[in-house]
Amino acid sequence: MAEEDDGYALALRDVGRRAAEAIVLVARAGREVLGTLTLAAAGTAYADLAREDELEVRMLAVDPAAQRRGVAEALLRAAQEWAAEQGYPRLVLSVLSVAGPAIPHRLYERVGYRRNPGRDYVGSWDPTAVMWFYELEV
Template sequence: MNTAPATVTVRHARPGDYAEIARITVDSYLHAGHFDDPTHPYLGRVRQVADRHDATDIWVAERDGRVVGSVTVVRHGNEYADVALEHELEFRMLVVDPAAQRSGAGAALLDAVVAHARTLEGVSAVSLTTGRDWAAAHALYRKAGFRHVPERDWYVPDTDILLLVFVLDL
């Protein structure tokens, strides 16, 4: 019997993927304990995948023909960019279905973002925002060479939620 893990393919999202991207994003945030309430306003916003895709690039990780993760990729000045400086490519909402976590899908998405950034003229770094206590995400980013840049950390408006900024210089 072949027990080798299935290959993860990263590709651009298509409209037929939107419902699964929304489900995976919400499920992964709830599973990780980032939110307690599935009706939280932010989770409502991330469910609007078609609107987000109109303004950004969204990629999916696919295994055996099934979407198991996604990431949103933006440039400085985009309405979805939180922290990107002019020379940075930013990614947001890198999520993997809780049933497929620790399978390489998150690393495949991250590698694809970094490889893409290296092809862009004028881009010399990749940036992201992550939650203060999101240890698994921090480990993935550090393993890929990202460093925490505390002087760029910021609070979600009107909350006490501190978000950390990580950067990878290319």
């Protein structure tokens, strides 16, 4: 695994730090953690894309043993519900345009996210990494 991947994996595992600086949603089955998702408001430590009153979806991670069981979709729907309860009008996220199979793209679109190519950007870590921008009106 590349060094950058190791750093990101460590950041994903450091849920305590994220929870102190952002909102972390957790999907569980009993005591077993199936996945997490981070929500970051514009101007906070974990927000890269969010503007003004947008809420950014970050670090959606599902345990490999729990994948293909609807965990990611449940977390995305819970994020939408939380955003609505808190008065956020829009959720935003980005995904690597060549992230292998189009599964993440289809998932986001299935739960209501729409592409906004006008806000696509190139990854700072790799000039060939194009990040596709998605948004969801809450």
